[in-house]
Amino acid sequence: MAVTAPEPLSGEDRLIARFFRPLAQHPGALALTDDAAIVSPPAGCDLVLTTDALVAGVHFFAEDPGDLIAKKSLRVNLSDLAAKGAEPVGYLLSLALPRGVPDDWLAAFAGGLGEDGAAYGCPLLGGDSVHTPAALTISITALGMLPHGTMVRRSSANAGDRLMVTGTIGDAALGLALRLEPDLARRWKLEPRQRSHLLDRYLLPHPRNQLAETVRRYASAGMDVSDGLVGDLGKLCAASGVAADVEVTRMPLSDAARQALMFDPARIETVLTGGDDYELLTSIPPAAVDDFVDAAKQAGVAVTEIGAVKAGGGPVRVLDRDGRPVVFKQTSFSHF
Amino acid sequence: MAVTAPEPLSGEDRLIARFFRPLAQHPGALALTDDAAIVSPPAGCDLVLTTDALVAGVHFFAEDPGDLIAKKSLRVNLSDLAAKGAEPVGYLLSLALPRGVPDDWLAAFAGGLGEDGAAYGCPLLGGDSVHTPAALTISITALGMLPHGTMVRRSSANAGDRLMVTGTIGDAALGLALRLEPDLARRWKLEPRQRSHLLDRYLLPHPRNQLAETVRRYASAGMDVSDGLVGDLGKLCAASGVAADVEVTRMPLSDAARQALMFDPARIETVLTGGDDYELLTSIPPAAVDDFVDAAKQAGVAVTEIGAVKAGGGPVRVLDRDGRPVVFKQTSFSHF
Numbered sequence: 001m002a003v004t005a006p007e008p009l010s011g012e013d014r015l016i017a018r019f020f021r022p023l024a025q026h027p028g029a030l031a032l033t034d035d036a037a038i039v040s041p042p043a044g045c046d047l048v049l050t051t052d053a054l055v056a057g058v059h060f061f062a063e064d065p066g067d068l069i070a071k072k073s074l075r076v077n078l079s080d081l082a083a084k085g086a087e088p089v090g091y092l093l094s095l096a097l098p099r100g101v102p103d104d105w106l107a108a109f110a111g112g113l114g115e116d117g118a119a120y121g122c123p124l125l126g127g128d129s130v131h132t133p134a135a136l137t138i139s140i141t142a143l144g145m146l147p148h149g150t151m152v153r154r155s156s157a158n159a160g161d162r163l164m165v166t167g168t169i170g171d172a173a174l175g176l177a178l179r180l181e182p183d184l185a186r187r188w189k190l191e192p193r194q195r196s197h198l199l200d201r202y203l204l205p206h207p208r209n210q211l212a213e214t215v216r217r218y219a220s221a222g223m224d225v226s227d228g229l230v231g232d233l234g235k236l237c238a239a240s241g242v243a244a245d246v247e248v249t250r251m252p253l254s255d256a257a258r259q260a261l262m263f264d265p266a267r268i269e270t271v272l273t274g275g276d277d278y279e280l281l282t283s284i285p286p287a288a289v290d291d292f293v294d295a296a297k298q299a300g301v302a303v304t305e306i307g308a309v310k311a312g313g314g315p316v317r318v319l320d321r322d323g324r325p326v327v328f329k330q331t332s333f334s335h336f
Numbered sequence: 337m338a339v340t341a342p343e344p345l346s347g348e349d350r351l352i353a354r355f356f357r358p359l360a361q362h363p364g365a366l367a368l369t370d371d372a373a374i375v376s377p378p379a380g381c382d383l384v385l386t387t388d389a390l391v392a393g394v395h396f397f398a399e400d401p402g403d404l405i406a407k408k409s410l411r412v413n414l415s416d417l418a419a420k421g422a423e424p425v426g427y428l429l430s431l432a433l434p435r436g437v438p439d440d441w442l443a444a445f446a447g448g449l450g451e452d453g454a455a456y457g458c459p460l461l462g463g464d465s466v467h468t469p470a471a472l473t474i475s476i477t478a479l480g481m482l483p484h485g486t487m488v489r490r491s492s493a494n495a496g497d498r499l500m501v502t503g504t505i506g507d508a509a510l511g512l513a514l515r516l517e518p519d520l521a522r523r524w525k526l527e528p529r530q531r532s533h534l535l536d537r538y539l540l541p542h543p544r545n546q547l548a549e550t551v552r553r554y555a556s557a558g559m560d561v562s563d564g565l566v567g568d569l570g571k572l573c574a575a576s577g578v579a580a581d582v583e584v585t586r587m588p589l590s591d592a593a594r595q596a597l598m599f600d601p602a603r604i605e606t607v608l609t610g611g612d613d614y615e616l617l618t619s620i621p622p623a624a625v626d627d628f629v630d631a632a633k634q635a636g637v638a639v640t641e642i643g644a645v646k647a648g649g650g651p652v653r654v655l656d657r658d659g660r661p662v663v664f665k666q667t668s669f670s671h672f
Contacts, residue, residue, distance in 0.1 A: 033575045034490045035416040035559050036386040036480070043379045049461060050372040051428040051477060055468045080371040092387040094430065094475035125385060132391045134470025139430035141387060141477040144372070154370045223371050239369045 067112030085216030086144025173274020175202030194256035205278035246307030403448030421552030422480025424458035509610020511538030530592035541614035582643030
């Protein structure tokens with residue numbers, strides 16, 4: 001019997017089989033052999049969905065290592081899930097590849113996704129890979145889950161709540177500045193360790209998924225800081241119909257950021273509006289602050305009170321050490 | 337009290353407010369004012385997730401009307417939901433825009449999404465818009481729902497099942513050929529109406545979402561035909577561990593496609609392997625064929641039996657009018 005329509009694996013099938021099938025550990029991914037993935041949510045659960053796209057030359061440097069580009073793409077989505085209090089379920093990957101991307105880059109990229117998928121409990125559910133004439137583009141949609149009605153929203157902050165932020169702010173934005181203008185390291189008199197810290201924070205965020213349950217339990221509202229603290233806080237306040245005061249002197253800064261600011265104080269604007277922090281910004285009712293801080297500490301995450309939510313729909317005020325408002329040219333990063 | 341950190345809408349916020357917020361009719365979209373969307377699945381439901389990316393110059397012509405590009409982007413995902421037997425819930429949009437895309441293009445694009453979101457019951461749930469230095473890239477993740485355990489898979493076709501396909505096959509691939517080589521219309525002696533039919537079928541698919549319940553009820557396995565009938569059937573057979581014979585003379589063809597094939601018989605390869613059909617390919621147990629055909633007719637969709645599933649893991653055979661196997665150079669479209 002003649003073999004008439006042989007089915008050699010297409011390039012796309014090979015790409016999937018070699019690099020992406022090993023990441024599809026979720027049973028609902030059906031080993032990437034179907035049109036779609038399937039998820040059976042337990043009764044009483046809500047699903048949380050978020051999507052973020054990263055473009056070479058815009059969100060990362062094309063020459064960055066493939067595994068770190070992959071991890072950043074997944075982590076910016078994981079950070080949204082953390083901020084909402086959701087546990088990761090899995091993700092869908094849409095990958096637009098220029099011609100000539102070598103196999104070892106793809107292996108590194110898939111390896112990065114595999115490592116983070118395992119580390120964060122967020123396996124590949126499905127995806128699509130296409131050719132693009134131009135910039136490598138990665139779009140990930142992440143799926144999370146939480147008990148019905150418990151998603152932490154932006155719109156539910158109350159006057160009197162304390163504003164708490166995880167980790168340190170501004171490192172990634174300073175890291176990007178260093179990347180674009182390497183000579184700044186000398187001007188800021190950074191030690192090599194400090195320089196690396198800032199560069200690393202730009203290259204690879206560390207989303208706070210270990211705090212999801214804590215946030216769900218204590219936060220009245222929350223979001224992740226991705227476009228710049230001041231602008232993002234403004235969005236939270238606008239959604240909640242409140243105002244806020246935060247104090248520059250309370251901002252949690254790494255010693256590298258402090259060093260940079262000592263020699264270049266105007267960079268406070270970069271720190272507070274530059275973005276790429278992927279820290280959590282939450283409003284915590286005053287009575288819950290101690291418990292929130294304790295629970296975060298137990299989870300290994302430092303949290304810092306940076307200000308408070310105020311009644312009224314006014315703007316976010318950033319106060320200097322004398323209580324005077326600081327004015328910024330632009331409060332957050334925008335693509336347009 | 338000084339207004340110190342004014343919050344003018346960023347360009348990105350304006351883009352969302354003006355063009356995309358009106359599309360976010362699903363309550364879980366939270367009017368696009370949060371980091372994530374929320375979906376509360378009813379008890380006993382499974383969620384079906386699919387993602388497809390479209391790139392200017394690859395999946396559509398950059399000069400195509402914005403509303404049709406938008407609709408195609410959504411419909412290729414809706415087609416996957418239809419093939420799985422799922423009812424649409426909503427979608428997430430990831431949009432990478434080159435600089436200088438004019439507002440009227442964006443208005444048309446959003447208008448197309450709005451029309452189809454309403455027509456197919458699939459509103460915008462969330463998204464991300466970023467800048468790209470190069471080709472406009474649209475990635476959509478669609479979410480569907482169906483009763484637990486009822487998703488129509490690729491992997492469950494059985495020997496003896498009939499292979500049924502909706503609508504007509506090959507029109508879109510011939511339309512693309514015409515688009516790339518306009519002179520073919522003369523060679524194929526197409527009437528203007530026939531030429532328009534083929535071009536329209538490439539420009540805008542008509543996914544068969546009205547058949548979702550019918551497919552769920554009667555099909556042992558199914559998928560949509562996006563990369564070419566022969567290659568896609570090969571994937572279904574491989575997933576099910578079966579073989580299949582289909583007959584060229586049984587293929588449902590539009591009169592435009594028949595006309596093209598009359599003057600250019602070698603184009604049968606384009607018809608059967610070119611893809612972009614977005615018709616449903618299903619395997620139906622013999623006892624259910626009549627009911628399936630009736631139910632499809634009731635839903636206003638013609639279905640045609642094109643062959644049968646065979647035991648064994650052999651390849652797909654495409655038989656000509658003398659029962660002889662036809663050989664194709666490539667069985668489906670692949671990006672790589």
